[in-house]
Each structure stands twice: as C-alpha cells, then as structure tokens.
Amino acid sequence: xxxxxxxxxxxxxxxxxxxxxxxxxxxxxxxxxxxxxxxxxxxxxxxxxxxxxxxxxxxxxxxxxxxxxxxxxxxxxxxxxxxxxxxxxxxxxxxxxxxxxxxxxxxxxxxxxxxxxxxxxxxxxxxxxx
Numbered sequence: 001x002x003x004x005x006x007x008x009x010x011x012x013x014x015x016x017x018x019x020x021x022x023x024x025x026x027x028x029x030x031x032x033x034x035x036x037x038x039x040x041x042x043x044x045x046x047x048x049x050x051x052x053x054x055x056x057x058x059x060x061x062x063x064x065x066x067x068x069x070x071x072x073x074x075x076x077x078x079x080x081x082x083x084x085x086x087x088x089x090x091x092x093x094x095x096x097x098x099x100x101x102x103x104x105x106x107x108x109x110x111x112x113x114x115x116x117x118x119x120x121x122x123x124x125x126x127x128x129x130x
Contacts (some may be wrong), residue, residue: 003085004124007092011064014092016088016098018060038112049078049103056102059114060095067121084127093121098120 001009027035032047043051074084094117099108 002080004071004074004075004080004088007085007088008068009091011067011092011095013062014096018053018057021048021099022050022057025050025053027073031109048105053103053106054100056099059102060099063095063114066125070121070124070128072125077128079128079130080125084124086122087120087127091117091124094120 023035026042026046029047029050030042031082034042034076043108046054094113098110098113098117100106101113
C-alpha cells in the first residue's frame with residue numbers, strides 16, 4: 001500500500017473518531033435519549049463546544065471528498081512520490097488539528113489550518129493531472 005493510500009485509511013479512522021467524540025459530547029449535554037431520538041430541538045440543549053464539534057464534523061464531510069479524489073488521481077496516474085506522501089500526511093495531520101482548533105474556538109488559526117489543508121489537496125490534484 002502506498003503512503004498516500006495509507007493516509008487515506010488514517011483519515012477514515014480520524015473521521016470516525018471525530019464522529020464518536022462529537023456524539024459523546026452530545027450524550028453528555030443532552031443525554032442518551034436525545035441522541036437516539038429524533039433530535040428535534042436538540043441544538044438548544046448543546047454546549048458551544050458540542051455545537052462546534054458537530055460543525056467540525058460537518059466540515060470534515062465537506063472536505064474529505066476532494067482529498068479522496070486527489071489520492072485516487074495520483075495513485076491511478078502513478079504520480080506518487082515522497083512529496084505527495086508528505087502532502088497527504090500533512091493533510092491528515094492538519095485535519096486532526098482542525099477538529100481541535102474548531103472545538104476550542106481557535107480563531108483565526110482554525111482558518112489558516114483549513115486553508116493549508118485545502119492547499120495540500122489542491123497540490124495533490126495538480127500533481128495528478130500534470
């Protein structure tokens with residue numbers, strides 16, 4: 001398995017960890033019944049940290065697709081290299097840091113982390129098509 005595909009696997013695990021942590025905070029704030037119920041009017045019961053974790057999870061979902069495509073493109077085009085591996089693993093590390101930054105309301109650092117991770121994905125895509 002290439003380092004890039006391994007980073008994609010690590011990102012999937014990180015994604016599940018992010019979901020689990022967000023759900024644990026939801027359980028803490030609203031209780032198990034609210035979590036397994038319809039979740040109507042749930043937002044008003046949640047702490048700011050829990051709301052931020054839920055938004056970080058949503059952001060994860062929005063940003064994982066382009067990264068998956070980038071990894072597939074460079075892998076299928078046989079354009080993997082040490083540099084693409086560094087970009088891929090940097091992306092994974094930045095996404096982990098992004099969740100922490102979002103949960104702890106690190107402004108404007110959170111935006112810089114997001115921008116840098118997005119640039120990693122864009123660089124992988126460009127490398128894949130050149």
